Amino acid sequence: MNLMQTHIPATARNAVALNTITYAIGQSAIGKILAARSHIGVCAILIGSGAEALEQDLASRFPGKVLVEDKAALCDDLAAIARFIETPGAGLDLPLDMRHGTPFQQRVWEVLRAIPCGATITYTALARHLGQPNGARAVATACAANAIALGIPCHRVVRTDGTLSGYRWGIERKRALLDKEAQI
Structure with a gap:
């Protein structure tokens, strides 16, 4: 040595x-x-x-x-x-490390990963899916805490009326991503 x-x-x-x-x-x-x-x-x-x-x-x-x-x-x-x-x-097939969120955030992120490309879900519907019918704000907070854009597709979550809101990286980027996915 x-x-x-x-x-x-x-x-x-x-x-x-x-x-x-x-x-x-x-x-x-x-x-x-x-x-x-x-x-x-x-x-x-x-x-x-x-x-x-x-x-x-x-x-x-x-x-x-x-x-x-x-x-x-x-x-x-x-x-x-x-x-x-x-x-x-x-698709985006990368191994993800989602440990850096609360248990609730991780549950939201898992559901988001199951949303097919080209589809959207509302904050309210996602909250209901998780058994929290009044949890739309908590779902929105979990989306905002997501550090793995695209891998955890929070851009696929929309308001109840279908309009876009609250994307950490800008509504224009959210719109561009959804428009591209709609072409599939």
Whole structure:
């Protein structure tokens, strides 16, 4: 063993790995996209106009995590996300890490993942599906807390009258995503 080599115990290496999120930023038809992965899977897909704002959003969503930019490691994820935006019928088959939400949020997100491409659901109908007929606001809050845009398709949730509302990454992007999915 080289005397200059630093020995890091396996438990410490594992702790660092468990606390690390790798991320990369790419371009898509609806703006810049940030993809981030934990050791479990994709934990964030963020959409925006500027890289710095996306990095700040990631840091605020995962306080205390070690954030490491690694475009090479995430180039396939970025390509899959950009392809999904252009051709939503192809699906977005990425392993997701949805642990960063409350149990209720996770239940909402699971139901959202079951909504077929091209379909929508209302906040009220989603709340009823979860056994909470008066929980439309709680569903909207869970959608707003979603860090995995597109992977958890909160853009498919609409008001009772069918109009668009409250998309974290902008109503224009929500409309563009739904319009593209309607073409399937």
